[in-house]
Amino acid sequence: MADYRDLFRHLGGELRVINLGLESFAETLEGLGVPVLHVQWTPPAEGDPGRARLLSLLEDEDGA
């Protein structure tokens, strides 16, 4: 398998990563020396689509 960095080489420039969610992805890249900005994120309402819908409706009402 080709080095993953080859995928970005043709885009030019240095590989820098913003990682959302699973922190282990960021830790692995950091271990390879890749600059990573990790953003803590989880799906709204722990992935419950019903409550995510209610949150969205309440936010729409409140203009949040």
Place this chain on the structure above:
Amino acid sequence: MLVDCVPAREALGLAERTVLHSGPPLAWERACPPVQTAILCAIRYEGWAVDDAGAQRLVESGAVKLAPCHHSGAAGPMTGMVTASMPVFVLENRPRGNRAFATINEGLGKVLRFGANDESVVTRLRWLAAETGPLLGAALRAAGGLDLRALMAQALRMGDEMHQRNVAASSLFARALMPHLARTAPDTGAVARLAEFIGGNDQFFLNLAMAAAKASADPCLDVAGATMVATMARNGTDFGIRVAGLGPRWFTAPVNTPQGLYFPPYGAADANPDMGDSAIVETVGLGAFAMAAAPAVVGFVGAGGLRDALRITEEMGEITLGEHPHFRIPTLDDRGTPVGIDVRKVVETGITPLINTGIAGRKPGTGQIGAGVVRAPLACFEQALDALAHARGLA
């Protein structure tokens, strides 16, 4: 403003043969052993029964009623016992015109709030009612009341978070009260006993912080449509919240057991599930929410060091609506503590409120066995979100 200290029958209009407890409503059969033994002790203290067996018959027959402190304007630590003859502090939220009440903190060791119920507990309670309460009431009236918000803001700057650390607030309280106490007390022996009692209890101010928090939070229960949490409380069986836009309705789930550090020889297996109305201080942005202001307490509750304290306060900021205008944290460039828990933010992020707490022994009569932290159960907030959506016709 803290304005008085008078018997609960006078302050709350509390009926005889009624025992107030912490947390949401609780039937005798569902109460954990420390709460049950505290109820029996409170009945013996009032003289409604001569022994525990007689006291239990009164509760089981309905001759003695149980009710939450929060339904009578009071906030009670741990088991939360309040009965008619117990002296309670009277706090006024003058801009809003409401009052809140709390008993006098009994001190450490074998105390009613942790479910101890031997004769030493009853003897101390009777001294509090006969001597301490009247002394405190007279001194507070002579002082024209004490501004607790200013006192608490100062204590926060001195390293208290006012849940598991109240040493600065207790000291400031004593400093403010003592001149008035000396002028109004009938004899120096009584002053000395009370001064020794307050000076020997670093948690003396906890009950006052709770009543102040309740006086501040209660008016929010009338704000239609609001998604902010106005009450968090636990009774050793259930954790309950009340939400500003949903009035007096409780949303409950099984309470968690605290994680923390234990006094030798106790350990996690000896811990009772979490209890007490003291989570009202987290509700108004103190306690664990103000952890960054109280680095000394982080280790005491087994939650790490200063970096962890900063992280915890920052995390609570993820689920709150703003920063407290008066309770400011020096280590955060004087930013206010995170305040106003938003049901929507809790459900959206899955981050639940963290609470600093004392840990009671599971076995009745053991008392406090440690201190730690505990999370509010997510299910309370999920139920509240559903109810908010239903109330607005969205579900």
